[in-house]
Structures are given as structure tokens and as C-alpha cells.
Amino acid sequence: MTSAELQTAIANTLLVSAQSVIIAIPLGTLLSVLLLRTNVWGRQAAWIAIGSQLAVPLYVFAGGWSAGFGLQGWLTASSFPFAGLAVTAGTGSLVAVSLIHALAAVPWVCLITSLGLMWIHRGQDEMARTEGGLLHLVRYLWIPKLRIWIALSCVWCLLPVLTEMVVTNLYQVPTVAEQVYLDASRGSLSPWTYAAAVLFCMLPIACLGGLVWRWSPPWRDVIVGLAHYRATTLELRQNRLLVSCCAWLVVVALVGLPIVNLIIKAGWQPYVDADGTTQYGWALARWLTTVRESIVLFSSEFYWTSILAVSS
DSSP, X not given: OOHHHHHHHHHHHHHHHHHHHHHHHHHHHHHHHHXXXXXXXXXXXXXXXXXXXXXXXXXXXXXXXXXHHSTTOTTTTSOOTTGGGSXXXXXXXXXXHHHHHHHHHHHHHHHHHHHHXXXXXXXXXXXXXXXXXXXXXXIIIIHHHHHHHHHHHHHHHHXXXXXXXXXXXXHTOOOHHHHXXXXXXXXXXXXXXXXXXXXXXXXXXHHHHHHHHHHSOOHHHHHHXXXXXXXXXXXXXXXXXXXXXXXXXXXXXXXXXXXXXXXXXXXXXXXXXXTSOEEEEEOHXXXXXXXXXXXXXXXXXXXXXXXXXXXX
16 A cells, blocks of 8 residues: 555545435434434334344445446446436445445434433423423433434444445445555555554544543443333424325335345346347346345355344
8 A cells, every 4th residue: 555545545534434424423313313202103113124224234235225326236227217326436436435334324323312312311301392392402402412322323433434345345435444455455565554454444443432432321321211211202293294204215215225226136137129229127037036046156145144144
């Protein structure tokens, strides 16, 4: 790794980290508030759907999105109206890496901020809402109480960006973790490689994690707070239908769209139309063949991935 490569990798890492945090933190926090504190329809089912993503490995999540919007995704070769959303190269790849990291972190941000919301005392919650309404509650109670949990969510967003190379390798975006991986795989380790691994991958996470650990509440107190959690549900009234639709739109897009992309991509194949032009379309026979081949060829990988994901 040369100094020029390291400078480019640092710049890309900072951009991906910033974009991931900017996308994941507001979306995950808002989703946790809606599913935990309001009366949106289907909250339990939405929690199950969001929770299922905690056991999905990052490379599977990235593959699901790339199957539709990636360099070789089915949208790239289709005449679908939104085919322009497919990633091409350059800046698009950098944005794609940031989006995948952010969307993969949303379920974790939702879980972490929910722990913060559940730790807030019910008496303080009701008093703040009685004195000044919802805005007073959010400004003077929720935001101060959730700071440490939002900080922990930021650390969790940064962790895969600084240490994982799955997504960056898929889109050929040279971040620090990607450059360290390339140097190690090529056997061209240099002093720059070791310095980058320590200073930009390990040290930031250790420092941020230490600060969060220093200022976070004792875990025993959090568990006790969760056991006695009895918060009042915020009624959405006439806005319940609209808010519920918005919340479920996010959940379906986050959980269902990667699965749909994989199903379409598995059955996606070229064919020649009557005019002799090569077109692309979905075929059930191609999908069944892909599924059978995947099970036969990668049975061991499926087994160990399932074991590791559920154990984690």
C-alpha cells in the first residue's frame, strides 16, 4: 500500500462512514419510536421482520441488494422504468457501498435505540408529555436520554465499515479495510498496511467503544429497567393509517426487497425475440435450476452460514 493509495482509502472510508451514519441513525431511530411507542398497525409482525435481519450475514444482505441494483443486477439488463437506479461505476459504487452498510445497520440501530427508549422511566415520560406535549417530551427527555444509545448505534454503524471488506470488494471501492485485505491477499504487506490496520481500523473502534462503555449506564440497571418497562402508547389517531403505511413501507423495502431481487436474479436469463434482438426475462425453469444447483453445490456453505448466523 503506497501513501497515495492510503490517502484515497482514508477519504473513501470517511465518506462511507459519514453517509452510513447519516442514513442509518435517523431511519433506525424513527423506526424504533414508531414500533415501540406508537400504535402503528402490525407492530409485532414488524418487529419479527426487523429482528430476522439480525441473523443475516453482511455478504448475504449485500448480495440481495446487488442482485437488483448492482453492477450485474437484473435491473441493469432490463427495460424496467427504474433501471436507471442500477449502479454503474465511480461515484455510484461509493454511494451503493454506503447505502448497503447503512441499510444493514438499520435493524441494529432500531434495536439499540429501542433499548434506550425502554430504559426511560414511565413517570418522567408521562410528566414531560403532560407539561409540554409531544415536542417537549422529545426535546427535553428522549433526546438527552437517547444520546448514549445513539452514540452506541454510531459505533455499530462504523464497525463494519472500518473492519469489513465484503461490500467494498463487491463494488471495488478502495477503503482502508479493503486495501488491507488486498495487501494481505497479494502478499504485499508493507509498513503502511500495518499502520493503516492499527490506526484506521482497530484504534477508532477501540477508542469509541471505550468512551461508550465509560458513559453508558450499568447493564444490570438496563435489564431491571426493561423488566419494569410499562410505557404509555402514543395514539396516532387520524394519522395512524398514513404512519403505519410509511413504517411498513420501510420494513418491506428493508426485508422484502433483497429477497425479491434474489428470486428475480435466480430466474433471470437472456432470450432472442422475434426481431432477433437479445432480451432478458424471468423464467420459472431457470429459477428452479438455479435453486437446485445452489443447494447441491453450496450445501456445506449454507449449513455453516446458518449455524454461525443463528449462533451470533
